[in-house]
Amino acid sequence: DAGVTQSPTHLIKTRGQQVTLRCSPKSGHDTVSWYQQALGQGPQFIFQYYEEEERQRGNFPDRFSGHQFPNYSSELNVNALLLGDSALYLCASSYTGEQYFGPGTRLTVT
Amino acid sequence: KNQVEQSPQSLIILEGKNCTLQCNYTVSPFSNLRWYKQDTGRGPVSLTIMTFSENTKSNGRYTATLDADTKQSSLHITASQLSDSASYICVVSGDNNNDMRFGAGTRLTVKP
Numbered sequence: 001d002a003g004v005t006q007s008p009t010h011l012i013k014t015r016g017q018q019v020t021l022r023c024s025p026k027s028g029h030d031t032v033s034w035y036q037q038a039l040g041q042g043p044q045f046i047f048q049y050y051e052e053e054e055r056q057r058g059n060f061p062d063r064f065s066g067h068q069f070p071n072y073s074s075e076l077n078v079n080a081l082l083l084g085d086s087a088l089y090l091c092a093s094s095y096t097g098e099q100y101f102g103p104g105t106r107l108t109v110t
Numbered sequence: 111k112n113q114v115e116q117s118p119q120s121l122i123i124l125e126g127k128n129c130t131l132q133c134n135y136t137v138s139p140f141s142n143l144r145w146y147k148q149d150t151g152r153g154p155v156s157l158t159i160m161t162f163s164e165n166t167k168s169n170g171r172y173t174a175t176l177d178a179d180t181k182q183s184s185l186h187i188t189a190s191q192l193s194d195s196a197s198y199i200c201v202v203s204g205d206n207n208n209d210m211r212f213g214a215g216t217r218l219t220v221k222p
């Protein structure tokens with residue numbers, strides 16, 4: 001079991017650009033949550049996907065959007081990147097219980 | 111205001127020593143409390159999970175305690191090792207298990 005995987009590992013983008021991050025959940029998991037973690041801070045909840053629908057959303061602007069595919073994998077899209085979007089983006093998957101986190105994608109916006 | 115407060119923000123100890131990390135929360139209603147270990151640049155890994163009725167939970171050299179009356183939890187690390195250097199994050203869930211509130215973490219450095 002590969003656990004939760006995320007790609008890419010690192011990414012450097014320029015202000016104003018758009019980015020797509022990808023997540024494959026742990027085998028048997030149907031729910032995917034995305035978090036943003038700034039340096040030295042705890043993760044902040046962005047949104048959660050279940051059955052290809054956004055089920056819950058945190059306090060993030062509409063520039064942050066997502067998608068879940070029939071195989072339960074998920075994408076996080078961020079438009080019009082700002083310097084403040086630089087962070088570690090974590091994906092977590094679950095099936096009615098414990099969330100398992102992926103290794104994260106480190107996004108740097110210059 | 112964050113509903114989960116951790117202290118200290120950072121801690122440096124010598125290898126072999128014990129330490130205790132604190133977590134205070136105001137999340138209500140309360141479902142469970144988790145402690146995660148997060149290595150730099152990696153995703154958090156669960157150490158312990160406790161429900162309302164549990165006072166203590168151990169995982170090897172890690173022992174977590176919970177006082178649901180005072181809304182406080184601690185994570186005690188015994189005989190620290192260099193590999194214990196990481197951030198330790200306290201996460202409290204409300205009634206909805208998906209509603210997880212994260213603390214900012216305690217950054218632990220173990221020195222030889």
